[in-house]
Structures are given as structure tokens and as C-alpha cells.
Amino acid sequence: MILENLEYSEFEAGISTLDVELYSIIQNLQKVIDMLILDYPEWNQPTVAQVLIPKAAYQLTPELEKIDKLLQDESFEEPIVKQFNTQRGRPTVPVRVYIRMMFLKYYAGLSYEDLVPEVTHNLMYRFFCRIPIEQKVPDATALMKITTKYSEEVINEMNQRLLKSLVQKKLFKGRKTRIDTTVVEANIVHPTDAGLLYEGVKKLTKAVTRIKQAYGKASRQSTKSIRKMKDHILSINKVLRRRTDDTRKEVRKITGQMAIEARKVLAQADRLAKKLIPETEKDRKLRGNLLDTAKKVCKIIEQSEAVNAGNTKLADRLVSLNDPDARPIVKGKLGKRVEFGYKLQIQETEGGIVTGYQLYKGNPCDRILVDDALQKHKDLFGKAPVEMALDRGYYDSDNEKLAYGAGVKHVCIPKIGRKSKERTEFENTPTFRRLKRWRSGIEGRISCLKRRFGLNRSMLSGYRKTQTWTGLGILAHNLRQAAKLMA
Template sequence: IHYPTDSGLLGDGARVLTRTMKKITELTGRAGTKLRNRMRTIGHRVMEIARTSRSKGPQVQERLKQGYRKLLTTTRKVVNQAKRFRKEIASGVKRAKDHEQKLVLQGLRKDLETMLPRVRQVIRQSRARVLGGDVHVAGKLVSIFEPSTEVIRKGKASKPTEFGKMVKIQEAENQIITHYQVFAKRPNDADLLVPAVQKHEEQFGRVPQLVAGDAGFYSASNEAELSEMGVKQISVPNRSTKSPERRRHQKKRSFRRGQKWRTGVEGRISVLKRRHGLNRCRYRGDAGMQRWVGLGVIADNLINIGRFLAANDTG
């Protein structure tokens, strides 16, 4: 998704509703409510807010609020008009000429029913954040097209805030991805380590000799459970430890070797993003996200399996 701003989301919502109402008008003619296209006004408001946000001075915040009040008012008018369109389709005021057009019209009505609650939510959260100063709005949307998109903050200096879905990648020898998972809601990293090893055991009939991960996967209970399962080398750092014994353990050659392996997995994630497009999903919805990630993993595995077979071809 593009970087979400309140004005951008309001503009997106108004644009989609207006586009849908245009299509409805083309099918039904002049019956019922006449379409009033307010996109020129909304575009001016969005640009005005963008210019104001880049300005400096004591009056900037007040000017921003004034701009948002105007934008919110216009967006609400678009929403109210879309509600009338939806109602008139249901009551038969706006009707199609033949069966095929009727199916198209019902599809457009469903589009309105899908988009209207999202735009109303954007109006609520924009009013609360900009005019009320409340940044913790229930049901906050960062995309009207992908409402399940999450805000992800992982402490990266270059990207303090990212938007999307959390994906877990498991890699074995020869850069082969053995398992992946797209999470509907971002879990705690530490809760994923033991299930990942259990999945490996389910697939291959034994636990791996080495398990490596970053500090987010660490917990004392995780290490104890993996040891009980039979994992010989566990290379998951504890950054907050004050134990001299633990620090010595994390400086051992075997532990550092495991961390080098983990760094290679980070490279695999980078390759998936650059070569196979996982930096941006081109499909819509959660099912589309699952499919997009799966296709990227399959493509990468095919390349690496082919390289391995070619390198070991003695014929």
C-alpha cells in the first residue's frame, strides 16, 4: 500500500465511491439521485493539506484542522450520496435494462456496501486523530483496499514503521524454504520458535541439529523446550542478559556460527522481496496475500533446487 495519511485515505475513499456511482449512472441513466462529482473539490483539499503540512509556523496546526474540516465535510457528502444510490438500487428506482446489466448493477451495489463502512471508519478516525488528538482509534484502517493491513514496528532505523502482514520463513540446507506462514494478526516472535521446530519434525521425521533465530525469538522456556525435544545447538541470543555465563555462551564459535546462518536467512528474505516481489502483494485480500507469498516461495525453491541439481550433476 502507499504510505497512509488521513487526507490520502479520505481521498481514496471518495474516489472509489465516485467511480462506482459513475458506473451505476452509466447503467441506469438519470433515474433517481443525480450524481454530483466532488472529486475536483476533494483533490484541491488534499493538495491544500499536503502543502500546509510542509509549512512552518505557529498557525500550521490550525490551518491543517481547517483543511481537514472542509475535506471531512465534502467526503461525508460523497458518502451520503453513495448511500442514496445504494438505497435506490435496492428499491428499484435505479434499474438496469436487461439481465446481464442487472447482474453488473448488483455487483456495483455490493461494491458500495463493501466500501461505505470503510470510508465511514476513515472519517471517524481522521476526525478523532486530527481534530481530537486521539491516535488510538478502535478498528483503525491504513488502507481502504486492504483493511486487514497491519502497522508493523520492528525498531528499524531506516523503516521505523511498515505496513503489511508478518510472514514467517523457515530455511534448511541449500537455501531451501521448508515452511512459510502469513499471519492474520502479528504474533509475538517468541511464540513461534517451538511450533516452527515441531513443524520441521513433522515434515522430516526429526528435529534439526541447529536452530537459529534473532533475539525476538528468545525465551528461557523456549530454550528448555527445544533442548528437551533433542535440538543440539540453539543459537538465539538474549540481548538483555546480565549473566556472565550466558554472555560467554553467546561468544562461543558454535553459537556465532549459528548466527551467521541466521544472517543468511535474512538474505533469503531480501531475495524473496527483490526477485519474487514479496515487497508488495499484487493480489487483493488475505487469500491473495497467501497465494502471492506461496508463489514466491515456490519460485525461489525451484531456482535453488535447480542450482543444487546442476552443481551435483555428474552425468
């Protein structure tokens, strides 16, 4: 009997426990296991090419030399080795190669697709990444898969090990800290109810078609519902050009018609899901994808109907099918009143080193985040900072008491609203004004992280993947700043 071809009903008929265990073993062996290696075997072996190529062609810049020296610390690789070490399967991309290529990606602001040819043709980058001349550079798809595989916890631990190494080298002391929040945008277009309904119907129709084709039915994607939804989108665009008083009412009316059409497609998907009996792992994945998409489309329909009924304040509103964790965040920026993504808290110490970061779903109030930042500082340095500067969004008398109680000597949080005479005098002291000026420097740090290190927009979807994206960007930034601090 070929166990991998057994139907689910045959398990129900009562095969032995041994057969079930054997089936499980076969299924696990069929999955490709990647053997972890630190370097390419050829890296430490001298080659003819190295002799013929002048050293100046692959000589590292002073900054990259310092970063390479920091990355040679073996404890830096331990989080990956500890979690993914195995001697079975085919060799994966070496750990040291992957770490250096990810640094270059954020350091040079390259996409995965642009990173590979850049490292291939640039001998200095190839040497920095520890890739032999004869060795092919890992392709973009492999790098993407590894980035997805390495969890945020691994990246965060790598960041912590780097920071502890820098503290031991006494490159900074952590006497001062400044804290602020920003938004890491999700890689989505500006969401509208009509746009989400249209995308939902397209995705749901595609999922239904894939299941029919998997079961041997000669089926091609039905475009009738998609065409109707597209016509409604075009109608909305025409209405919006008029700019009359009735524009909003007409748009909501068309959106209501789109919701009705989406419910028809949803009902069709529901009927198919009930009839479907998964027989293989592929069938279960297809059915799971169908149910997941149907659940999201159902939520989009409900929130669209709620807005049509006059309820515009919806909790946990879905703003993207591909990134359901993203949330609308209002930060009060001119020209960008609402951003869609995740809230990021950054804390920085002297020398421009980011000593702590935390990504949050939604838009939690800044005032409740101070305790978390103080704890991160204590975990790294073993004590509270001497001076701490935050903007007025963090102001709360309890936060000042919390900071002083933790051991902070000077706290700078400008008060919101009317101030007493004593408070005004306190905020006019030289120490408070100095810290207030110093705090504004974190705006430049956030700007640098967004422009240079990819924190303006995450190219990975979902909360956990965005955590990984953010952690890699901050890791690259800290390596670069550490190189500047090194003598």
C-alpha cells in the same frame, strides 16, 4: 416464461420449487466452466517447424534443464488437478504451461505484461513452457485470472510436494534451521487521513454513478465533491511547505473539513442504497460494491475524527481502500520506520532451501511464532532439527524450553537485556557463536527473495491473494535452489 428475466418479487409471489431449481441450473450453466488440460494436444506431435529450427535455438540452459526435470514429476501437479479437474467447458491454459510460465515470471523478475512477449519471442522459454511453435502464448489477463483462482492452499501444497520430493532425493537433510521475519509490502502509497478521505470520496462517487447508469438514468460522475476534496489536498500541501509550529494544527483542521465533506457523500450513497431494489445479479453486485465502499469510507472518517480528537493509537487502522487487510508494521529500519503490508516468517535449512513460510496480518510478536515454525519442520522431516538459530527478537526462556523439549540439541537465541554470568558464558561457547554467525545468513536469503522473487512488494491485493503471491515466489526460489543442489 424466461426465468433469467424474473424479478425478485416474482419469486416472493410463490413460484414452484421446480422452477427455482431450474432457474438455479440455468444460472450455473451460464457461468463459463474451464476444462482442465495438462498440455496442449499439439505438444507431443512433431511439426515441420521443429525439424527446420536448429536444436541450439531452443536448447535449455543446464539450470532450466534441471528445473524442467523437477517439474516433470506428476505428483507436483496433483493439487491443481484434484481441485479443478473437469471435462466440461472450453479448455483453459494447460496446467504445465501455467506452472512453468509462473516460474519464469518470478525467475526472470517479469511482470505479467512483459512475460507474454518474452515467452513468445524466446524459443528457449517457449520450449521450457511446453508451448508449440504454432500455438499462441496465453495472454496476461488469462494468467492473472488463473493466479487469482488458484488458492493459497493449492500453492502451499505444491511447495510441500516439492520439498518432500527433494527430501526423498536426499538433496538436504534438515539438520539445521534458521528463522527470521520480514515484511511483504502491499502495493499502496504511503497512507494519510487526507489521502484516504480523498480516495474514498472518489471511489464512492464512482460507485453511485455506476448504479444510476445501470438503472437507465442519464447520469455522469459528479465531480463537485471530488473537486472540493482536491482543493483541500492542495491546501494541505501549501501548509506543509511553511514548516511552522502551527502546521500540524492547520493540517488537522483541513482534514476535519474533508471528513465533513466525505460524510455528505456517504449520506447520499446511503439514501441510494435504501431505495435500490436489486433485480439482477449485476444489480446485486453494484449494490454490494456500494455498501462495501461506504463501509470503508465510514471507517476512514471515524479514524480521521479520532486522530483529530487526539487518539493516535487506533487498533486495526484502515490504510488502504484496495487492500483493507494491510497493516502498518514497525520493524525499526533506518529510512523506513513504518512499512505497510503483511508480516512474513521464513525458515531456511542448509542448502538455502526455504522449508517453511507463514504470512500474518498485522505485526504479531516474534516470540509467539516459534512453535509454528518447529511444527512445520516436524511435519516435513518427521523430527525436530538438531540445531536452530534465531535472532534476539525471538528470545524467551519458554521458547528455549520448547525447542529443547521438541528434541533440538543446540538452540541459539541471544538474550535481550542484562545477562547473568552463566548466560554470558553460554553465549560465548563455540557452538553458540557458530550458530549466531550462521543465523545472519538468512538476511541474505530474505534479500534474495525480495530482489529476485518479488517478495519486496505484492502486486496482488488482500491477505489471501498476497499469500498466493508469496507462495509462488518461494516456489520459484526453491526450484532454482534445488537445481543448484542437483549433481
